[in-house]
Amino acid sequence: MAGMMQGAVESLLVRLTALLIGEAQLPGRVRGDVQFIKDEMESMNSVLMHLTDAQHRAHHVRTWMKQVVGLARECEGYVDLYVRRVGAPAGERSAANGLLRYLRRLLRLLRTVPARHQVATRIRELKVRARDVTLEDQAELIFDTLVGRGFVRPGETSTAGKIKSCTVHPIVHEFIATYVSFGDTCLPPDVAHRLPINSGITLQHASNFDHPFGSILTLIESMHGSYEWKILKVLDLEGCAGLKKKHLKNICKVLLLRYLSLRNTDVTGLPKQIEKLQCLETLDIRQTAIRAFSTKSVTLPMLKHLLSGHTNSPSDNSDRFAVSFEAVRLPSGIRRMKQLEILSHVEVSNNVNDLTDISQLLQLKKLGVILHGKIGGLKLLFQQIEKLYLRSLSIRVNQPIRSESAPDAEVVPALVNPPKLLESLNISGIAAGLPSWTADLNQLSKITLRETSLGPDDIDILGKLRMLRCLRLLHKSCTERTLNFKAEEFQRLRSVVVEGSDITNISFDTEAAPKLEIIVWSFTTMEALSGVDHLPRLKKLELNGDCNLEPVRAAIKKHPNNPDLEHNPHHQRQEVGTAMAASSSSS
Numbered sequence: 001m002a003g004m005m006q007g008a009v010e011s012l013l014v015r016l017t018a019l020l021i022g023e024a025q026l027p028g029r030v031r032g033d034v035q036f037i038k039d040e041m042e043s044m045n046s047v048l049m050h051l052t053d054a055q056h057r058a059h060h061v062r063t064w065m066k067q068v069v070g071l072a073r074e075c076e077g078y079v080d081l082y083v084r085r086v087g088a089p090a091g092e093r094s095a096a097n098g099l100l101r102y103l104r105r106l107l108r109l110l111r112t113v114p115a116r117h118q119v120a121t122r123i124r125e126l127k128v129r130a131r132d133v134t135l136e137d138q139a140e141l142i143f144d145t146l147v148g149r150g151f152v153r154p155g156e157t158s159t160a161g162k163i164k165s166c167t168v169h170p171i172v173h174e175f176i177a178t179y180v181s182f183g184d185t186c187l188p189p190d191v192a193h194r195l196p197i198n199s200g201i202t203l204q205h206a207s208n209f210d211h212p213f214g215s216i217l218t219l220i221e222s223m224h225g226s227y228e229w230k231i232l233k234v235l236d237l238e239g240c241a242g243l244k245k246k247h248l249k250n251i252c253k254v255l256l257l258r259y260l261s262l263r264n265t266d267v268t269g270l271p272k273q274i275e276k277l278q279c280l281e282t283l284d285i286r287q288t289a290i291r292a293f294s295t296k297s298v299t300l301p302m303l304k305h306l307l308s309g310h311t312n313s314p315s316d317n318s319d320r321f322a323v324s325f326e327a328v329r330l331p332s333g334i335r336r337m338k339q340l341e342i343l344s345h346v347e348v349s350n351n352v353n354d355l356t357d358i359s360q361l362l363q364l365k366k367l368g369v370i371l372h373g374k375i376g377g378l379k380l381l382f383q384q385i386e387k388l389y390l391r392s393l394s395i396r397v398n399q400p401i402r403s404e405s406a407p408d409a410e411v412v413p414a415l416v417n418p419p420k421l422l423e424s425l426n427i428s429g430i431a432a433g434l435p436s437w438t439a440d441l442n443q444l445s446k447i448t449l450r451e452t453s454l455g456p457d458d459i460d461i462l463g464k465l466r467m468l469r470c471l472r473l474l475h476k477s478c479t480e481r482t483l484n485f486k487a488e489e490f491q492r493l494r495s496v497v498v499e500g501s502d503i504t505n506i507s508f509d510t511e512a513a514p515k516l517e518i519i520v521w522s523f524t525t526m527e528a529l530s531g532v533d534h535l536p537r538l539k540k541l542e543l544n545g546d547c548n549l550e551p552v553r554a555a556i557k558k559h560p561n562n563p564d565l566e567h568n569p570h571h572q573r574q575e576v577g578t579a580m581a582a583s584s585s586s587s
Contacts, residue, residue: 011072011076015076017038143163143166147166150169150171150172151168151169151172152166152167152168152169152172153166153167153168153169154166155167216237216240217240217242217243217247220247220250220251221246221247221250229253229254230253230254230255230256231256232254232256232257233256233257233258233259233279234257234258234259235251235254235257235259235260235261236259236261237260237261237262237263237265238261238262238263238264238265238284239263239264239265240265241265241266242266243262243265243266243267245269245271248267248270248271248273248274249271249273252271252273252274252276252277253273253276254277255276255277255278255279256279257277257279257280258279258280258281258282258302259280259281259282260277260280260282260283260284261282261284262283262284262285262288262290263284263285263286263287263288263307264286264287264288265288266288266289267285267288267289267290268288268289268290269290269292269294270285270290270293270294271294272294272295274293274294274298274300275295275298275299275300277300278300278301278302279302280300280302280303281302281303281304281305281339282303282304282305282307283300283303283305283306283307284305284307285307285308285328286307286308286309286310287309287310288308288310289310290308290328291326291327291328291329291347292328292329293328293329293331295331296331296332297331297332297333298331298333299333299336299337300337301336301337301338301339302339303337303339303340304339304340304341304342304363305340305341305342306328306337306340306342306343306344306346307342307344308327308328308344308345308346309325309326309327309344309345309368309370310325310326310327311323311324311325312324312325312326319475319501321474321475321499321500321501321522322475323475324398325345325370325396325398325428326347326370327345327346327347327368327370328346328347329346329347329348330346330347330348330349330354330357330358330369332353332354332357334346334357334358334361335357335360335361337361338360338361338362338363339363340361340363340364341363341364341365341366342364342365342366343358343361343364343366343367343368344366344367344368344392344394345368345369345370345394345396346368346369346370347369347370347371348369348370348371348377348381349372349377352380355377355380355381355384356380356384358381358384358388359384359385359387359388361388362388364388364389364390365389365390365391365392366390366391366392366393366424367385367388367390367392367393367394368392368393368394368395368396368426369381369394369395369396370396370397370398371395371396371397371398372397372398372399374401375401375411378395378397378401378411378412378430379413381395382412382413382415383413385415385419386415386416386417386418386419388419389419389421390419390421390422391421391422391423391424392422392423392424392425393419393422393424393425393426394424394425394426394427394428394448395426395427395428395429395430396426396428396429397428397429397430398429399429400429400430400431400451401429401430401431401432411430411432412430412432412435412436414436414437415437418437418440418441419441420440420441420442420443421443422441422443422444423443423444423445423446423467424444424445424446424447425438425441425444425446425447425448426447426448426449427448427449427450427452428448428449428450428451428452428474429450429451430451430452431451431452431453431476432452432453433452433453433454433455433458434449434452434454434458434461434462438461438462438465439461439464439465441465442465442466442467443467444465444467444468445467445468445469445470446468446469446470446471446472447462447465447468447470447471447472448472448474449472449473449474449477450474450475450476450477451475451476451477452476452477452478453476453477453478453479454473454477454478454479455478455479455480456480456484459478459483459484460486460489462490463485463486463489463490464489466491466492467492468490468492468493469492469493469494469495470493470494470495470496470497471490471493471495471496471497472496472497472498472499473496473497473498473499473500473503474497474498474499474500475499475500475501475502476500476502477500477502478502478503479502480503481502481503481504481505481527482503482504482505482506482507483498483503483505483506483507484506484507484509485506485507485508485509485512485513485531486509486512487509487510487511487512488511488512489512489513490512490513490516491513491514491515492515493513493515493516494515494516494517494518495516495517495518495519495520496513496516496518496519496520496521497520497521498519498520498521498522498523499520499521499522499523500522500523501523501524501525503523504523504525504526504527504528505527505528505529505530506519506521506528506529506530507528507529507530507531508530508531508532508534508535509531509534510531510534511534512531512534513535514535514536514537515537516535516537516538517537517538517539517540518539518540518542519532519538519540519541519542520542520544521542521543521544521545522544522545523543523544523545523547524545525545525547526543526545526547526548528551529543529551529552532552532555532556532559533555533558533559535559536560536561537561538559538561538563539561539563539564540563540564540566541556541563541564541565541566542566542567542568543565543566543567543568544567544568545568545569545570546569546570547567549567552565553565
C-alpha cells in the first residue's frame with residue numbers, strides 16, 4: 001500500500017519538476033506555489049518511504065497516507081490541465097527568437113487569462129492543502145497521547161466538544177521543576193506558570209507580595225535589565241491585575257519575546273514601544289479595554305496571531321440575550337505583517353484602504369472583523385475575502401443590515417470563488433438570511449449565527465451541509481418560532497446551541513441528526529421540545545430558562561442512552577450568561 005502511494009507521489013514530482021523547468025514564464029505567484037507543493041511532496045515522499053518498512057500502522061497513519069495520495073493525484077491532474085490550457089505549444093518553444101514569436105506569445109497570454117486565473121486559484125488551494133495535510137491529524141494524535149498518559153489535563157471545552165485549553169498536571173509540573181536541570185525551581189508558583197520552563201529567571205526582589213499579583217509585577221519592574229529577562233521568549237500575563245504603563249514599557253524591552261498574553265487584564269492601551277518587539281509572533285489582548293494601537297501605523301513583521309475582542313452584556317435586563325462586541329481597530333500597517341495567520345477580531349472602517357489591506361495577508365487562515373452597518377463596506381469586504389484561503393471567518397456588524405435597507409441591491413454579494421476551505425463561519429448582524437454561497441461550503445463544520453433572520457429555506461440549506469458538526473443559533477437568528485430538524489438532514493451534526501427569545505419550539509423528525517450528542521437551549525419561553533427520543537446518540541440535554549420539565553424528563557427517562565439532563569431556571573441564568581459571554585469572546 002505504501003509503495004503504491006509512494007509511486008503516485010513520485011509521478012507527481014516528475015511532472016512538477018518538468019513544469020518548473022519548462023515553463024519559465026509561469027506567473028510569479030503560481031511558480032512560487034508550484035515550488036512549495038514540490039517541496040512539500042518531497043518531504044511527504046520521504047515519510048512514505050519510511051512507512052513502507054513499518055510493520056504496524058495506526059488508523060490515523062493510514063488516513064494520512066490516503067490524504068497524501070489523493071492530494072498527489074489531484075495536483076497531477078491540475079498540472080496536466082495547466083500544460084493543456086496555458087502551456088506554450090511545442091513548436092513555439094523551439095521557434096527562433098523574433099517579433100513573430102513575441103506576438104504569438106502575447107496573443108496566447110491574452111487568450112488564456114481566464115484559464116490561468118482558474119488554474120492558478122486551484123493551485124493555491126492545493127498549496128493550502130499541502131501545508132495542512134502531517135499536520136492536524138498528527139497534532140491531535142500527540143495531544144491525545146499526552147492526555148491519555150496524564151501529562152496534560154483538558155481545561156475549557158467548547159459546546160462542540162472541542163478542547164480549547166489545557167493545564168499541566170501538578171505532579172508533572174513538580175517533576176519538571178524538581179528533576180529537570182533547567183526548571184524554574186526558584187520562582188513562586190504564581191510566577192512560574194507564566195514564564196517558559198527554561199527561562200532561568202530568578203526573583204531577586206520581593207517587596208510587593210501583599211498584592212495578589214505582587215510576584216509577577218515585581219519581576220517585571222526589577223528584571224528588565226537582567227540577561228535572563230532579555231532572552232525571555234514567552235510571557236503569559238492572563239488575568240493579572242495591576243499592570244501599569246511602566247510594566248508594559250519594560251515588557252517592550254524584551255526584544256526576543258515571541259508570545260505575549262495580556263488577556264483578561266485591566267490594560268487599556270499599548271505603548272508606542274510595542275513596535276520594538278520585532279520577534280513577536282502572538283499578541284493576545286482578548287477581554288481587555290484596548291481599542292487601538294498607540295500609533296496609527298505599526299509593523300510587527302513576525303506577528304502570526306493577533307487576538308482581540310471583548311463581549312459586553314447589556315447593563316439592564318431588558319434582553320439578556322443581546323450583546324455587543326468590541327475589538328481593537330485595524331492598524332494601518334497591517335498590510336506589511338505578511339506572516340499573519342490569525343487576525344481575530346479587529347474593527348475595520350468602511351475605508352477602502354482598510355479592507356484592501358486585509359487581502360494582502362495571503363497566509364491568513366482565521367479572520368474576524370467588526371463592521372458598522374453599511375452595505376458598501378460589507379460588499380467590499382467579501383470581495384477581499386475571495387482572494388484569501390480562510391479556514392475560519394467571523395463577521396460582526398454592530399448596526400444590523402437588513403434587506404429592506406437596500407431593496408434593489410444584494411446585501412451579501414454572490415461570490416465567484418467562495419471560501420470553499422472554510423471550516424468555521426460566524427455571522428452576526430446581517431439580517432438578510434443566509435448568504436447564497438453557504439451551500440457551497442463543503443468543508444464547513446461549525447456555524448454560529450446571530451441577528452441573521454433565517455427562514456425555513458435557510459435551515460434546509462444548513463441541513464444539507466455534509467460536514468456540519470456544530471450549529472449555534474443565537475439571538476434573533478431565525479424568523480420562525482419553530483425550529484424543525486427534518487428527516488435525513490444534519491447527518492453529521494454533533495452539537496446544537498440555541499439561545500434567544502425568538503425560538504419557542506424545537507422538534508426532531510425521525511432520522512434527523514442521527515449523530516447529535518449535545519443540545520443546549522437557552523430561552524425565555526419554551527412551548528415544546530419534541531423528538532429527542534429520535535436521537536440515538538444523545539448524551540446531554542441542557543435547558544436554561546423556566547419551563548415545564550415533566551414532558552422532557554419523561555422522554556429522557558425512556559431514552560436508551562440515559563442522557564444527562566441539566567436544568568438551570570431563570571434565576572440561575574446570570575452565572576450561565578456570564579460563562580457563555582466569555583465563551584463567545586474566546587471563540
